[in-house]
Amino acid sequence: MAPASIVRLDDVHKTYQMGAVVVEALRGVSLEILAGEYISIMGPSGCGKSTLLNLLGCLDRPTIGRYLLGTEDVSHMDDDALSAIRGARLGFIFQSYHLIQQLSVVENIEIPLYYQGCSEAEGRARATELANRVGLGHRLEHKPFELSGGQQQRVAIARALVNDPLVILADEPTGNLDSKSGAEILELFDDLHTQGKTLILVTHDDEVSRRTHRAIRLRDGLVETDVRK
Amino acid sequence: MNRSPSLSLERLRRTVRLGLKSLWLHRLRSLLTVLGIVFGVCSVIAMLAIGEGASYEAQEQIKNLGSQNIILRSVKPPEAQKISEKNTESYILSYGLTYADLRRIQSTIPGVTVVVPGRIMRETVWNISRFADCEIVGTVPWYPEMRNHPVAEGRFFSEADIIQSASVCVIGAEMADKLFPLGSAVGGAVRVKGDYYRVIGIMEALGKAPGKSDADARKNTTHRMFIPLETARMRYGEVLVKRRTGSSEVEKVQLHEVTLKVASREEVVNVSLAVKDLLERNHKKQDFEIVVPIELLRREERTKQIFNIVLGSIAAISLLVGGIGIMNIMLASVTERTREIGVRRALGAKRRDIVVQFLVETVMLSAAGGLLGVALGVAIPWVVSYAAGLKTIITFWSPILAFTISGLVGVIFGIYPAIRAASMDPVEALRHE
């Protein structure tokens, strides 16, 4: 059986109104992503990579076009429904980690479960399990500022995995890291891919792109090339 | 996954804990933010307690005078006072209420039921070598009942004592302690100048309010000794001689104090006006005063009402200022935590969740301020009554009300910052530096 299609964009446009000027960040992107794919999105600065990722992550709605996530059309959902979808089906990893400073490692990992209405004990157990999986089982009670950048990004990865998402979205996840910690994070992504996760990485780094199995290149809000290896 | 409703108790508990962490992260700022509420609540509770205590004491004193009573007192007319200051020669000054006044009141004013006349002399009372300066009050047997001043031990003098001009006396509890420190005063004898009086009773200590020590009460009240009116008239006549350096002053006063009892409370004020009229017609000088306890009581109540209104306004203003301070800091906090809000939204938080989070934080902040204020506001009156000997009363509702209102202030002033936080666009919030 062929892998199921989990993301499907049909001629998606995204425009921003900047006073009198209309900025066309995406100008008709169509894309299909299958379960278990390991994808990189590349392109020059300002070509719309982050915009595309935000749409895929249901943080924003397309101006024109249709977006199917799994079997649901999410292009016209209201804010609460989109929040529910993000919490239940998506995992986010950011360039500057975006951990919450006043919470400990394990509490940071728990956040998505908290908004899912999961009980505290259950959440704590699951978060601990994931902290172990990213190699931070001994740092559960530490605060983010006590960790290195690489460790913080691993906490963020654990947090993105905690709700067992359909797709994991990462915007330049190694952008703030030195090459050694970056390599460790990429190893982790490789492992996740082998475990069957669907990963989409936005990156400027050819090295990162080379590891992935599908490379999408954007230019001026359009897909320039889309190569499966 | 086991889902519970989004506003369950457990969830609220976790939100509260989360809020505590966020507030604790900026603990100095949180503390400074709530100071407005703390001082507002604390000063209102403390002032209310002190005001309540003062008003209670005043009301007790007035009640002791009797709410159905009218008290007439002889006062030295102001002109006479001036003369006696200048003149160093001896002369006789005659003023005050007379027995004729008393008869006129009894015969012409219908509402008056009982009359308690009294003569007051200042003398030193001795028991062998112990002595006390006191007011000797010549009065009638029904004095204790009329003035709400019961006898603690022994008895008050009777009609028979009056008729016989018996040499008996009833002394105040404070005086009894001083003159007869060992054993009971009843049955003993005291000496005033050359006359001896048998002690037949001891009055209850006056002005002994709860919360005040016995010693305090004793220090403040004047010593009084009661003797039958006829005895007083016989022994001391109507002429008082006061010796001062360089001159002696002779005053002639028939009655120093007269207490009238009016049949019904409603009539007290009218009767007092009639009495005033009557006395003014027969006295050329202003040598008497009329005290109407029930009017004093009403005035006292009105004063207290005004005091409470003023206090309420101060409370409202300080809570308003405190609330605005909290709102200001919460708005700053929302801006500062824009990224956190973006992250939470990305991780599945609905707008409602963000509203609840910030609202809970604000309410906790102001409620903590309220609690701190209540604690201080309860402690201050306690210290005041301990250190200054002032009576204070903390009414049970004032801390509860103050705490509830400070919580409410949190809700009211927290809503706007919370809505501002929730209405942020997640993408914008995530990009915020």
Ligand SMILES: Nc1ncnc2c1ncn2[C@@H]1O[C@H](COP(=O)(O)OP(=O)(O)OP(=O)(O)O)[C@@H](O)[C@H]1O
């Ligand atoms: N909120 C916005 N308002 C107006 N214009 C925007 C907004 N967000 C993005 N844009 C515009 O959309 C275009 C695409 O932006 P986007 O952030 O997706 O680029 P990017 O490919 O992620 O660039 P980089 O590699 O620098 O991160 C840019 O021209 C940007 O100026």
Ligand SMILES: [Mg+2]
């Ligand atoms: Mg970008």
